[in-house]
Amino acid sequence: MASLNVGSLGEYIREQRRHAQYSLRQLADAAGVSNPYLSQIERGLRKPSAEILQQIAKALRISAETLYVQAGILEEREEHGLGLRTAILADPLINERQKQALLAVYDTFLKENDVQPHTARPGAGDTDPNEPQTLEEYAQKGRISDGDR
Amino acid sequence: MASLNVGSLGEYIREQRRHAQYSLRQLADAAGVSNPYLSQIERGLRKPSAEILQQIAKALRISAETLYVQAGILEEREEHGLGLRTAILADPLINERQKQALLAVYDTFLKENDVQPHTARPGAGDTDPNEPQTLEEYAQKGRISDGDR
DNA sequence: CCGCCCTGCTTGCAATTGCAAGCAGGCTGC
DNA sequence: GCAGCCTGCTTGCAATTGCAAGCAGGGCGG
Numbered sequence: 001m002a003s004l005n006v007g008s009l010g011e012y013i014r015e016q017r018r019h020a021q022y023s024l025r026q027l028a029d030a031a032g033v034s035n036p037y038l039s040q041i042e043r044g045l046r047k048p049s050a051e052i053l054q055q056i057a058k059a060l061r062i063s064a065e066t067l068y069v070q071a072g073i074l075e076e077r078e079e080h081g082l083g084l085r086t087a088i089l090a091d092p093l094i095n096e097r098q099k100q101a102l103l104a105v106y107d108t109f110l111k112e113n114d115v116q117p118h119t120a121r122p123g124a125g126d127t128d129p130n131e132p133q134t135l136e137e138y139a140q141k142g143r144i145s146d147g148d149r
Numbered sequence: 150m151a152s153l154n155v156g157s158l159g160e161y162i163r164e165q166r167r168h169a170q171y172s173l174r175q176l177a178d179a180a181g182v183s184n185p186y187l188s189q190i191e192r193g194l195r196k197p198s199a200e201i202l203q204q205i206a207k208a209l210r211i212s213a214e215t216l217y218v219q220a221g222i223l224e225e226r227e228e229h230g231l232g233l234r235t236a237i238l239a240d241p242l243i244n245e246r247q248k249q250a251l252l253a254v255y256d257t258f259l260k261e262n263d264v265q266p267h268t269a270r271p272g273a274g275d276t277d278p279n280e281p282q283t284l285e286e287y288a289q290k291g292r293i294s295d296g297d298r
Numbered sequence: 299c300c301g302c303c304c305t306g307c308t309t310g311c312a313a314t315t316g317c318a319a320g321c322a323g324g325c326t327g328c
Numbered sequence: 329g330c331a332g333c334c335t336g337c338t339t340g341c342a343a344t345t346g347c348a349a350g351c352a353g354g355g356c357g358g
Binding site for chain 2: 307308
Binding site for chain 1: 200202259
C-alpha cells in the first residue's frame with residue numbers, strides 16, 4: 001500500500017531547514033508546531049498531517065507541493081495523462097458551474113464514442129463518423145448565467 | 150490559523166463521488182478506507198490525513214492536487230489556463246471535432262470571466278464594449294474547423 | 299409477511315498525532 | 329568552577345484518527 005515515505009520526507013525537511021539557517025526551535029516556532037514534534041518528523045518517527053505539512057512548507061518558504069511530492073502524496077508532475085476530467089476540475093480560470101458544464105459536454109462525447117466514463121479503455125480510438133447532436137445544444141447547457149468575477 | 154476547511158472538502162468529495170456514480174461503500178472500498186470513516190469525512194466531522202486524501206483522490210480519478218486545494222492545503226496554481234487547453238488536445242478518448250467543440254466552449258467561458266485566452270495581456274481598458282460574438286458562433290467555429298480530415 | 303441486499307449513519311475502541319515538560323550536551327563569558 | 333543560553337532529543341498524556349461491528353430504513357422478489 002504505497003504508504004508515505006516518511007523517512008525521506010523528514011530528511012528533506014531537515015535539509016531545507018539547515019539550508020535556511022533555522023534551528024529546530026526556530027522553524028518549529030515559525031511553523032507553529034512544537035519543537036519535539038518537528039524533531040520527530042525530521043527523524044521519520046511520525047508522519048505529519050496535511051495541515052502540519054502545509055505550515056512547515058509556509059515557514060520554509062517552499063511550495064507545499066514539493067513537500068507533498070517528497071512525502072509521496074502527490075505524484076511527480078503527474079497530469080496530462082490521467083484525463084481531461086482532472087484537468088477540467090483543476091483549472092482555476094473557470095468557475096464550478098462552468099466546470100460542470102464542460103464535464104457534462106465531455107461525458108456526452110464519451111457516451112457518443114461508446115466509452116465508459118471511468119473504466120474507460122480507449123480501444124481503437126477511431127472517430128465516430130456521425131455527429132448525433134449539434135454543438136449548440138451542448139453549449140446551451142453551460143450557458144447558465146452567472147455574475148461573479 | 151486558517152485551518153482546513155473540512156466542510157467544503159467533504160461536500161466536494163461527496164459531489165465528486167455522486168458524479169462518478171459510486172455508492173459510499175464502493176468508493177470506500179476503492180480508496181481502501183472504511184465506509185463509516187468516509188461518511189464522516191464527507192459530512193465534515195473528521196479531517197482526513199494526507200494519506201487518506203491521496204487514496205480518495207486516486208479512487209475518484211481526480212488529481213490529489215485538486216483535493217488539497219479544496220481542503221485549503223495547497224494554493225491554486227496559476228499556470229493551468231494553458232494546461233486545460235493542452236489536456237483537451239491530448240485526450241485520446243474524443244475525436245478532433247469534439248476537441249474543437251470543447252475548446253470553443255472553454256474559450257467562451259474564459260471570455261465570460263474576462264480572462265484573456267493566454268495570447269495577450271488584457272491591457273488597461275481595451276475590453277471591447279460590444280459583445281463580439283455569440284456562443285453559437287463560437288460553436289460554429291468548432292464545427293467548420295473539421296475541414297481538415 | 300419474511301428474507302435479502304442495498305443505501306448511509308452511529309457507536310465503542312486501538313492506534314496515532316501533536317504537545318508541555320524536562321533531559322543531555324556544547325559553547326561563551328565571568 | 330558554574331551561570332546562562334544555545335543545540336537537539338525523550339517522556340508521559342490529551343485529543344484525534346481510522347476502523348470493526350452494528351443499526352435504521354428503503355426497495356424488490358418470493
